[in-house]
Amino acid sequence: MYLLARVERVSKLCENVNEYLLRLDRKLGSKPGQFVMVWMPRVGEIPISVAWEKDSLLKLIIARKGVVTSYIHNNIREGCRFFLRGPLGKGFEITQGEALIVAGGYGAAPMLYLASMLREAGSRVTVALGFRENRNVMLVEEFEKLADRVFVATEDGSVGFKGQLTELVSSILSSSRYDIVYTCGREQMMERVVRMAMNAGIEVQASLERLIKCGIGICGSCTLEPQGLRVCWDGPVFNGYKLIQVDDFGKWWRDASGKRVPLPT
Amino acid sequence: MYLLARVERVSKLCENVNEYLLRLDRKLGSKPGQFVMVWMPRVGEIPISVAWEKDSLLKLIIARKGVVTSYIHNNIREGCRFFLRGPLGKGFEITQGEALIVAGGYGAAPMLYLASMLREAGSRVTVALGFRENRNVMLVEEFEKLADRVFVATEDGSVGFKGQLTELVSSILSSSRYDIVYTCGREQMMERVVRMAMNAGIEVQASLERLIKCGIGICGSCTLEPQGLRVCWDGPVFNGYKLIQVDDFGKWWRDASGKRVPLPT
Amino acid sequence: MAGGIGLGVRIASLDLKNPLIVASGVLGVSVGLMKRAEEAGAAAVTTKTTTLKERTGHPNPVIYELEYGLLNSMGLPNPGASEMGTVVRRAKEVLRVPVIASIGAAAPDEAVKIAEHLLAADAIELNASCPHAKGYGIEIMSDPGLVAEIVSALKSLPLPVFVKLSAHGDLRLVASKAIEAGADVLVAINTLKGMAINVWARRPVLGGVYGGLSGPAIHPVAVRAVYELYEEFPGFPIIGVGGVESWEEAVEFMLAGASAVGVASALRRGFEVIGSIVSGIREYLANEGFASVREMVGLAHRV
């Protein structure tokens, strides 16, 4: 019961990150923050966030990381097939008002979709993007089209603010009032953003990653302790007040055997 | 996936024939001529025509014959359960106009329902009923309420016309014009009625019986040769022009092993 | 374009115009139904399993419909080998497609006696797997040596021998014994042994208590069986049976290694399903650029 998709266009967003525009054999019907499992026969199956969807068109933004993502980067061209299942998980909840989106690296992928939905809902959207270096910077123009304000931070200062994304966010939060913060990216970054927002009394939602096997909440691979929250089913998006009670948040990951191991940095 | 029914009322229609008014846990949605399989746990399962249906009320008319029917007559009282599956088969097709219903014995069961549907469709309905003796006569008043004219034949002449139902039908057909004849009852009788109607150029539909096992067209138990018509699925109601091409019609039956044996008389 | 695609397959000595065979049981012993199956597009028909003597089968209820399949406890009703011989001869008069005669026997000499009545057929299929008739089927499959003996006895007759396997028991062992004994074709699978209880009646529904599960529910098990058999006996002709309801399951079987496909339960929706499966296979082949249905057999095994 895989959805069949054809690649209509592959675009390079920056070094090691490509965008795949897909035509599906039927509408997916996702919400921002939901994901799909992408199966590459003979290679593997991995979770990828929906970066955008309309009618039967779907965008996925994929960073080169290991086996499957490298296979995709090296082999998948226009006309190739994608096998997908989803949409899976619970996405972001749209809260009207003054919204701040905080995204690090390819964590920006689901945020484009979110930003457009927020605008449709009548929110004002500020975006803070963080990248390591110049060659990792991506999607800034796209966000500029959608959002009211876009800030960029790079660790080497080659673009925008020089420093950590969290420093940028701290100054944004102190200069303006927000109703909601949405974040996606490295978990250590998100943990700090969640705490900042909670301290400022602002609602916050973060999208987590864990090792996704079944993707439908039935294998336990992606659970967070001690609440037994499944990233693939109860998440990947969680509210800040839930997350700060999660011992694993920002600290523990489960390896393929299910054992809790320190979160990779 | 049996439908559960409760007996609301048991009425004796004549010697050895009872009427069961059932309340179902949901609507059956049958057409006249369709049947249900009635399961009596620990006893057996048999086909019985729908005698009437409205909302979640259902009437079945059951003649005492062998194991299952005797069990029902002896044990099933108000408040007891019936297990049903259906509606099964293809029913009568309603042809507007001047209709003649010819029913022998408990073959009258599905005809009450048919008569009421014909009246709803604006047809004029004549009914010819045949019974062996006085103690077999049933449903005459019910038909009188529904139909424009009701004739009765008994072999011993105790009620109505004395003689075979087919003789009565022959005289009815010669005295008046009909657009359609519907028949149900002993197959030898129906065979003659079908030929009479066909000879007179009148459309005719007959409801057949065969050994019903699966009831859903998948076991071959009820097939007619040489066309491979399944009484449970393609029938039980067939058109005259189909039936006169059936070698088995009026002649052959299949026993429980599937072997063709002479039609029981 | 699709017109040029070769749908024909050859299984043992049987030439099939397409890979779709009506499996044993669902056409009963009716020549008329066999003819209807042929007219609907089936490339071969299989008779109900015949025993030596007639059997009336289990009492009603014999069938229980599930959302995802059927349970049946027909209990191998059949008119016996002699009468089935008449049916097969009549079938051969009116059909142009091959007729496969299914037999059920618990010993080699009994099997031969049955088959001798059925020499008008194009092949004998040994039902080594019916799960709900005592003394036949699953019980013989649990004795791989016996299956081999029966097969080799049947090979004394001039017909190809198909062996229909169960997914219960040791599939690969029975298959290898059957092949050694001379079997020409493997058929996999028969129904799985199951049952249903009605909670209000507090009773097993089926008259025979146990029944055979068929339809979509068993399809993944059947595909696995075919895949395993193909892996063990590459190139050996296999007929995949179990849960074929559309062209997709048929293609799945062929990719797993079946040269042809049997269909039974899907016929409860009418004979038209045969035509739609065959044309679906044709369209798939055209879309995927195959020239013949044979090209896809076993492709899922390629590393």
Added chain:
Amino acid sequence: MAGGIGLGVRIASLDLKNPLIVASGVLGVSVGLMKRAEEAGAAAVTTKTTTLKERTGHPNPVIYELEYGLLNSMGLPNPGASEMGTVVRRAKEVLRVPVIASIGAAAPDEAVKIAEHLLAADAIELNASCPHAKGYGIEIMSDPGLVAEIVSALKSLPLPVFVKLSAHGDLRLVASKAIEAGADVLVAINTLKGMAINVWARRPVLGGVYGGLSGPAIHPVAVRAVYELYEEFPGFPIIGVGGVESWEEAVEFMLAGASAVGVASALRRGFEVIGSIVSGIREYLANEGFASVREMVGLAHRV
């Protein structure tokens, strides 16, 4: 009125507040998920099957959703017995319901070594039936003598031993050997070995190629297994597992002879299904005039 109905059952030394147990696998190794299952109303939870050393399981895809069930080829991922011991001890701290520790072993001494890590649990369940991990499960079930040896070795420990059976292989033989060897409870069934092929990819879908079929598709096979076991070993405690999605399948199992019922795949719809099954059982008992859930065990066998 329904309040007065006894839902409690006792299985070996385990007191269950109702007959619903979460079966092995679907809670992974997460104490948090076990707690959620308890809060949703489960009367006991079973851990993922533990092997001695950790296993990462098969590569993705590990799951394939069907309309009528699931195929999984998890491949017994687990952190190994020592880590699982920690999980079980933690689980016993936060849960009030019994914790059943499932183990997979190919030899008696290995089984005992694993179980020694798990003595905090309330019972050991020997997974004699996992169909997709080489060297474990189905392979040990195909050797009834080995199952017996493992069971009797486990009986040296102070915990009741449950044996989880497969519907492949000789169910009754393995069960009788296990009982002779001292097994306290039979659990039937595990998944059926199956697979799926994607026709466009022309490849088996599951990373492990073969997978275990669960859910409604296997329910009739599971009910049959329980019914057969009860008939063979009347009164012996059985836990029915396979395709329980609502109270009706649970009741079916109990009428067939199960004293308790396990649920796995149905949890893909959320934990609420546990509560709805339990309250459905309660309502059924009330409607049918039973005073206790125990009264209905095995009733479908009454002649």
